[in-house]
Amino acid sequence: MFKYRAIKKYGEKLLSVLEKRYGNHAYYTPSQIRTCVYKNNFNPKYLPLGYLLFTSQKDLVNVLAIEFPQLDLNEFKRGILNYLDNKKYQGYLQVLQHAS
Numbered sequence: 001m002f003k004y005r006a007i008k009k010y011g012e013k014l015l016s017v018l019e020k021r022y023g024n025h026a027y028y029t030p031s032q033i034r035t036c037v038y039k040n041n042f043n044p045k046y047l048p049l050g051y052l053l054f055t056s057q058k059d060l061v062n063v064l065a066i067e068f069p070q071l072d073l074n075e076f077k078r079g080i081l082n083y084l085d086n087k088k089y090q091g092y093l094q095v096l097q098h099a100s
Contacts, residue, residue: 006043
């Protein structure tokens, strides 16, 4: 279901792409995230992960309801965390453990 390299790329490179393109912000809009994903060859299958990591909670809820209405966010998050735990990944995605 998950591809390690694609997930790792989101965790290690998407933030730097967002900062380079839009500057340093606490959160980015779903549109900014989507643009960076498609223009920089990130796997769009994991776009919800980009939203989860880099957009505000309000924007996250709104964009997922529109773009991924079938997605159970808690299940998606658990799946990624379990997958990364099995891979012993300790990168930026560890922030998911502390996200609500």
